[in-house]
Amino acid sequence: MRMKISEAAALSGCHLETIRYYERIGLVPAPLRTGAGYRTYGTADVDRLQFISRGREMGFSLDEIRSLLRLNDDPNLSCNEVDAVARGHLAEVQRRVEELTRMADELQRVISQCAGTARGGCTILGALRRRDDRVAPGKEEGRAPSAPP
Amino acid sequence: MRMKISEAAALSGCHLETIRYYERIGLVPAPLRTGAGYRTYGTADVDRLQFISRGREMGFSLDEIRSLLRLNDDPNLSCNEVDAVARGHLAEVQRRVEELTRMADELQRVISQCAGTARGGCTILGALRRRDDRVAPGKEEGRAPSAPP
DNA sequence: CCTTGACCCTGTACCTACTACGGAGTTTAC
DNA sequence: GTAAACTCCGTAGTAGGTACAGGGTCAAGG
Numbered sequence: 570m571r572m573k574i575s576e577a578a579a580l581s582g583c584h585l586e587t588i589r590y591y592e593r594i595g596l597v598p599a600p601l602r603t604g605a606g607y608r609t610y611g612t613a614d615v616d617r618l619q620f621i622s623r624g625r626e627m628g629f630s631l632d633e634i635r636s637l638l639r640l641n642d643d644p645n646l647s648c649n650e651v652d653a654v655a656r657g658h659l660a661e662v663q664r665r666v667e668e669l670t671r672m673a674d675e676l677q678r679v680i681s682q683c684a685g686t687a688r689g690g691c692t693i694l695g696a697l698r699r700r701d702d703r704v705a706p707g708k709e710e711g712r713a714p715s716a717p718p
Numbered sequence: 719m720r721m722k723i724s725e726a727a728a729l730s731g732c733h734l735e736t737i738r739y740y741e742r743i744g745l746v747p748a749p750l751r752t753g754a755g756y757r758t759y760g761t762a763d764v765d766r767l768q769f770i771s772r773g774r775e776m777g778f779s780l781d782e783i784r785s786l787l788r789l790n791d792d793p794n795l796s797c798n799e800v801d802a803v804a805r806g807h808l809a810e811v812q813r814r815v816e817e818l819t820r821m822a823d824e825l826q827r828v829i830s831q832c833a834g835t836a837r838g839g840c841t842i843l844g845a846l847r848r849r850d851d852r853v854a855p856g857k858e859e860g861r862a863p864s865a866p867p
Numbered sequence: 868c869c870t871t872g873a874c875c876c877t878g879t880a881c882c883t884a885c886t887a888c889g890g891a892g893t894t895t896a897c
Numbered sequence: 898g899t900a901a902a903c904t905c906c907g908t909a910g911t912a913g914g915t916a917c918a919g920g921g922t923c924a925a926g927g
Contacts, residue, residue, distance in 0.1 A: 756903090
């Protein structure tokens with residue numbers, strides 16, 4: 570019934586050393602030990618580790634997972650809070666998708682330009698090197714194009 | 719002409735302490751110093767910092783940027799290698815977009831289910847808890863969903 | 868019984884890319 | 898002249914782990 574850490578790792582999807590790490594940071598309780606000091610895990614322990622593993626697969630932070638575990642343990646279930654955590658995380662994931670998509674578009678752009686104009690100088694390096702002809706979102710230096718220094 | 723670190727930070731887009739960090743890890747050379755030991759930067763230094771800042775905005779790792787800087791410094795320009803670094807990074811960014819998109823879809827799914835069936839138990843927690851289609855050796859899954867008060 | 872190899876233990880260091888101090892010295896503005 | 902703003906260095910912290918080193922333990926084979 571009770572198993573060693575390597576078996577718990579295989580069943581839960583958490584790496585062996587990650588399990589010890591989770592224990593160290595208090596995300597899972599310290600398990601029972603054998604006389605020799607070996608950790609032994611029961612099914613409830615493995616369930617908890619699986620919960621964490623799935624949470625990580627969905628991109629939740631360990632802090633978010635900590636909250637979700639507390640909510641999961643609580644008998645008077647508070648679905649609203651779970652919902653809030655999940656929606657907050659979804660928003661964050663979507664934000665990261667947008668950010669990375671912008672990066673990918675920009676990369677695609679400079680790479681494809683480079684393929685066309687390779688002889689005149691690398692446009693990829695040019696995009697990194699260029700001074701001021703920037704139309705990127707957000708930043709504006711107060712430098713008038715009509716009156717250069 | 720030469721400026722202090724705070725000005726170099728403002729012009730380059732790198733945080734002041736980040737500049738010192740880049741110096742410490744050897745990404746930028748140690749700048750000249752005043753008699754009192756203050757760092758002073760010239761335009762070439764600021765250009766290099768800007769290069770790094772733009773690289774980071776495109777998501778390149780500092781190691782990749784290190785390579786790109788070397789290629790940029792090299793007079794016999796090797797556009798192929800630059801291209802390889804950029805394409806490799808683009809592939810990685812696209813991989814991350816896909817991964818995050820999968821996460822977002824899954825989150826969307828469990829969140830919307832939860833909104834519909836909130837009374838039967840939280841489906842978000844259920845998705846994390848479920849002992850499922852994976853290799854579950856001979857465990858019975860039948861747990862009657864008892865109605866909450 | 869003894870050895871061999873596969874486990875397991877603790878503790879620490881390392882990774883990325885920064886950021887945030889603490890405590891001191893320096894420059895600048897009024 | 899003095900107070901505020903700036904700079905210095907070094908260290909430690911962040912997330913989420915991974916990777917040893919240097920030991921102890923357990924099962925099987927000979």
